[in-house]
Amino acid sequence: MTDFQIRYGAEVAEALRAGRPVVALESTIVSHGLPRPDNLRVAREIEAAVRADGAVPATIGMVEGVLVVGLDDAQLTRLASSDGVAKLSVRDLALAAATGADGATTVAATSAVAAAAGIRVFATGGLGGVHREAAQTFDESADLTTLSRTPIAVVCAGVKSILDVGATLERLETLGVAVAGYRSRRFPGFFVTDGGFDLDWSVDSPEQVAAVLAARAAHGVQPGALIVANPLPTAEQLDPALHDRTLADGLARLAAEGVTGKAVTPFLLAHFHSATEGASLAVNVRIILRNAALAAQIAVAAATR
Template sequence: MTDLHIRVGPEVAEAQRAGRPVVALESTIVAHGLPRPENLRVAREIEEAVRAAGAVPATIGMIDGELLVGLDDAQLTRLATADGVAKLSVRDLPVAAAAAVDGATTVAATSAVAVAAGIRVFATGGLGGVHREAYDESNDLITLARTPITVVCAGVKSILDVGATLERLETLGVPVLGYGTRRFPGFYITDAGFDLDWSVETPEQVAAVMAAQRAQGVHIGGLVVANPLPLAEQLDPELHDRTLAEGLTRLRSEGITGKAVTPFLLAHFHAATEGASLAVNIRIILRNADLAARIAVAAAT
């Protein structure tokens, strides 16, 4: 299937023809979010987690300017191992296509491309949001406001202003469901300190919300399913808070701003926690891939 320079891979295309559930996956975590060589290994494990739960994975990325929905293993390896892979948000897609580059799609870009390809469930680690101190808002939020996709995540990264991010999601009309909780998770930590209005306990309940959203047709936007880590699997909260405070101090002292903030802080967490935050990050995305697949299965029945 080819539409507006989007090519759907054969496994995904066959699943769609057969009415089988499909889960979109981002490629930024592969190219930019995890260190080599763990990134490729984890990318394959994420896809396997989706398959094990009964759905077909569709990792999205760009190769030579062409958007691909359902990267094969050679394409996945290329994005995981090549230097100079562009990080693509929604606004970058046409420019990158014209330049015929290799690119990894962010949450926003993955959401937009997935919906264009007919996929309605997406698993990621954590959403982008509103940054602390200086106003800088991820495109993830506005894209979710106008893109009918269900995103399974572990909340937003705790390096962000979690309260302001939740306020923006409310303003933009994006529902947030806590999965088995009424507290919003903070990525590395189970509880970011904010209440949620709604919670669900099963994939079938999420699928019911998705169906009601489509049937009403009142607001065609996204749905966030916030899936917290179990307490025993979170990063030690004291270590988290100390590491975050140190990272924010370094940001100010080194004058780091804008797009450089998130990768800087994530790298700081990895170094300061001696890899503990990376292990948590991997647990997060594998759990979210499993839940997203179960939601996609429930929505397809």
């Protein structure tokens, strides 16, 4: 009988046994979110950023049907350079495992697997959310429902600005997912610093985030995630006017070409990269590196409580 248990990289397994800080990282950004060959370089830089702040990186993905927490460099290279790597949400994991697929985990799948592995902090770029025109299409990311039942801290730069940000925040509230700005009461807009919406809560330090996680565990009544929304400094954001023009053009192309479902986000991100002549890619990289560093600081603070 095939063994479908989760496998652990040696360093991650040892860190979890010893109670050392570990940060989960998704692999979709490697296989689907960034162009080659930048994707592999950036994946390694993300892991290095986690290490630089004292935590162990655990990039999660699937190789030949084996779900791995803590991909090694050869496995990371395979997912970064191979064609046909599946984009795996939670619903896809068993199907992909049983069919021996190579797969990259989304925010939803990474969160679920990380929590099952005992990892409490996850760094990503931006969350999925409610898509524009969702009232007609019912297109909403599985990230939201998964986070409503997954006890993990997710450090992100808000939701991708190609989505309906206001509707996403409403859904997160309905689903009981806590959202706090990091040193800000405004929700970030991924490529841009300010996504246009106020937040009820902010946290000011990694230690304060760790205290929130400790309080949640002690209370035992809050099953969902804590989203730590970490905005880019204004000097590092994509020019807001350029962002708005590029988004409007991308949405028009999306409708004209009939792109739907899982293909929407990669399509629009590729459009941003092309239309901004690489400026959005540079911002995307800054986002994930900053979030990886903050997540590591939170994991270190949480490990010492």
